[in-house]
Amino acid sequence: MNLRHLEHLLAVADTGSFSRAAGRLFITQSALSRSIQGLEEELGGPLLDRLGKRNTLTPLGLEVVERARPILRDLEALRDSARLLQQGDLGRISVGLGSGPAALLTIPLLTTVARDYPSLRVSVTQGPAELLVMQLRNRQCDALVVDLRRVVPAPDLQIEALAEQRAGFIVRAGHPLAGATRVSLAQVLTYPVACTPLSDEVIRLMVDQFGLQAHPSEMVRLECDDVAALLAAVEQSDAVFLGVHAAARAGMESGRLVLLPLHPDMRARARYAVITLAGRTTAPAMASFREILQTHLLDDALQPGAA
Numbered sequence: 001m002n003l004r005h006l007e008h009l010l011a012v013a014d015t016g017s018f019s020r021a022a023g024r025l026f027i028t029q030s031a032l033s034r035s036i037q038g039l040e041e042e043l044g045g046p047l048l049d050r051l052g053k054r055n056t057l058t059p060l061g062l063e064v065v066e067r068a069r070p071i072l073r074d075l076e077a078l079r080d081s082a083r084l085l086q087q088g089d090l091g092r093i094s095v096g097l098g099s100g101p102a103a104l105l106t107i108p109l110l111t112t113v114a115r116d117y118p119s120l121r122v123s124v125t126q127g128p129a130e131l132l133v134m135q136l137r138n139r140q141c142d143a144l145v146v147d148l149r150r151v152v153p154a155p156d157l158q159i160e161a162l163a164e165q166r167a168g169f170i171v172r173a174g175h176p177l178a179g180a181t182r183v184s185l186a187q188v189l190t191y192p193v194a195c196t197p198l199s200d201e202v203i204r205l206m207v208d209q210f211g212l213q214a215h216p217s218e219m220v221r222l223e224c225d226d227v228a229a230l231l232a233a234v235e236q237s238d239a240v241f242l243g244v245h246a247a248a249r250a251g252m253e254s255g256r257l258v259l260l261p262l263h264p265d266m267r268a269r270a271r272y273a274v275i276t277l278a279g280r281t282t283a284p285a286m287a288s289f290r291e292i293l294q295t296h297l298l299d300d301a302l303q304p305g306a307a
Contacts, residue, residue, distance in 0.1 A: 014137070132146055170242075227243060
């Protein structure tokens, strides 16, 4: 049995489309169709039900896909091991960062690598968690640090939850609310709220605590995946940033930004996670990446059970 045929079947199963699968594999749709047909002939039965533009797995197809996944993961791990043994140094690592982690980690990561790990090659990609997970599965990233709530658990994903990060409302030092000793959400909402896209779970927690006024459709006026851009807008206007404290640490330490004393205190927290592919060989550079993660992310985090 040709392992390439199994890779082709998994691509169709994962995308649900011959055209998208062919694009992922960089082959033509006709070549992909011939590959699947050859596998069906070898196994003696149809693997896909083709209903118009939809392609769903038959019972045989489901069985083949379930058995093929660990085989192909082991094959990829073998390739990774061979590659790493040939490198003889730290090698390279490609990291995907969600909006919150990107604000906390991008500059420290690049600075630390340039200063302390000159033989390490690092590539950083920023974007929505859903897109980054797709890139991880396509072997375009070695590891992700993203919002845990925006990742759907799956057998091929190894998810390592990190400690929670405090979140709140942050304004410029000269903001009308900056000198208050206690601020309500109603007061905050008289100004434009700026934040990154919120997960469904965070939205639910916010609405449960504060009511429908805390739903993004009612509350958020400025939405962007770039935390630095949001904070820049907050420093130059009366907009209010909603996000993790650590993302605005530099501005607060310099006195340019101020954390509002919200009452009642916000219960929602940011929950980040390191995501890797299950069974994939870990590059030597991952150890260095985890050291950087410990220094610049976990040190600011709430420990489990902390208020």
